[in-house]
Amino acid sequence: AQTVTQSQPEMSVQEAETVTLSCTYDTSENNYYLFWYKQPPSRQMILVIRQEAYKQQNATENRFSVNFQKAAKSFSLKISDSQLGDTAMYFCAFMKPNDYKLSFGAGTTVTVRA
Amino acid sequence: DTGVSQDPRHKITKRGQNVTFRCDPISEHNRLYWYRQTLGQGPEFLTYFQNEAQLEKSRLLSDRFSAERPKGSFSTLEIQRTEQGDSAMYLCASSLQMAGGNTIYFGEGSWLTVV
Secondary structure, eight states: OOOOEEOEEEEEETTOOEEEEOEEEEESOOSSSEEEEOOOSSOOOOOEEEEEEOOOOEETTTTTEEEEETTEEEEEEEOOOOOOOOOOEEEEEEEOOOOOOEEOOOOOEEEEEO | OOOEEOOOSSSEEOTOOEEEEEEOOOOOOOOEEEEETTSSSOOOEEEEEETTTEEEEESSSSSEEEEEOGGGEEEEEEOOOOGGGEEEEEEEEOOOOTTTTTEEEOOOEEEEEEE
């Protein structure tokens, strides 16, 4: 079974600043997919960004970018120019190729302060 | 595309009662999933459907839990003889099977409180 670890239960950031969330995972697979999901309070979980392990280039989606370090099995998320609407719980998730199940970390609660 | 919808959003029930949750996936998505999420934790996989076939059930899904997806469209998750430990959010998700991995889209969840 794959293990996904998010070591930061909570993070706080000032509006317009940058915050980085850490995620590590354990797998024997060479190819796989990594995801960051955002879950605002009492709202739907939405996909923030996705990374294929065979791609060396780090994925970027507007203010969200990842630092994927395959050898270290690390997949951190950087939120730049933080906005109040970024306040949410963020989950790192792993999926094996040709699979359908996501393995989630415990999540990191991000609070953006005005 | 109206997204994944779940009903009811909140359910409070007495221990021992049966409850049923419904999920309507994104149209044309052939894969449907149920996850369970407790406070402060990430979602845990419960079960998965490819069209109408239930292809995998987690060990978390005891005999009191049953899921169906008749006709490969909407799905129901029934919990019989509820226990306090069943209190959680039940998330439904769907995806379209495709080469290169599939992105999973979640509904807003159904909160269950067993008192």
